[in-house]
Amino acid sequence: MRTFIKTVVLPSLFIVAVATNVSAQSRRSTTTKTTPVKSTRTVTTTTTKKSTASRRIPSKKVTYKKPTKKVVSVRNVPNRAVVTYKNQNYYYANNKYYTQSRGRYIVIAPKIGFRVRVLPTNYKRIRFNNYNYYNVNGTFYLQINNEYEVVEPEVGTVVYELxxxxxxxxxxxxxxxxxxxxxxxxxxxxxxxxYEVVGVIDVE
Incomplete structure (x- = not known):
């Protein structure tokens, strides 16, 4: 009986123990391998965009290199079209928008929501995320019915000049x-x- 135990039972137990140990090591190895995969996915997600700017940036976090902005004004705006926005009149001519102050017309950046019926001839079409944007000197339009509305471009939109x-x-x-x-x-x-759009400044 002792001979039987030594020659059959003990080797069988040894084989089972080895197999169990190998299986356990294999499982641990598999678990370990999943860690870098998860880590890689996290890194890929966070490093997809090089810039640290997010979609909306509070204006108080933005520092302008020039302390003041040059204000461009003219006495007259020939052939101007009136653009009414939030019960206030603005003026559109020569691919620019103006507001009137003290008898002069001051060039302004167009506000989101302005609409025009005809795009300027120097527009450039930009296809992004299934949308056709029309870019004119830094202003982005989307076609809404028979008009073109000034909109904010999506993050990731690329232009080749500013x-x-x-x-x-x-x-x-x-x-x-x-x-x-x-x-x-x-x-x-x-x-x-x-130049890639990386965010929009929230004006407080």
Whole structure:
């Protein structure tokens, strides 16, 4: 009987123990491998966008490199069209928007919600997320029925030039470009310099 135990039972128990240990190591190895996968996914998600700017940026976090903005005004605006927005009249001519103050017309960045019936001839169409945006000197339009409404572009929208009167700003130590409260970051697209929309400044 002792011989039987030594020659059959003990080797069988040894084999079962080894198999159990191997199985346990295999399970532990599998669990360990899932950790870097999860870590990789997290890193990919957080590093998809290079910039630290989020969708909405409080204006108090934005520092302009120039202390004051140059104000452009003219005495007359020929062939102007009146744009009424929130019970206030604005004026549109020569692809620019104006407000009137003390007998002069002051160039302003268009407000979200302004509508025009005809796009300026120098617009550029930008396809992004199944939308056709029309960009004119930093102003983005979407077609609404038979009109074109000024809208905020989505984060990730790319343009290849900025308006002449853009401004440089700093947010959390990083530099960006701003026009009409839209924030841009300089990027490279197929070796070409471009500017990607990374956020919008909330004006308080």
């Amino acid at each position: 308006p002449d009167d853009y401004e440089k700003v700093v947010i959390d130590g990083q530099s960006y470009y701003e026009y009409a409260n839209i924030l841009y970051e300089k990027v490279q697209v197929n070796g070409t310099r471009a």
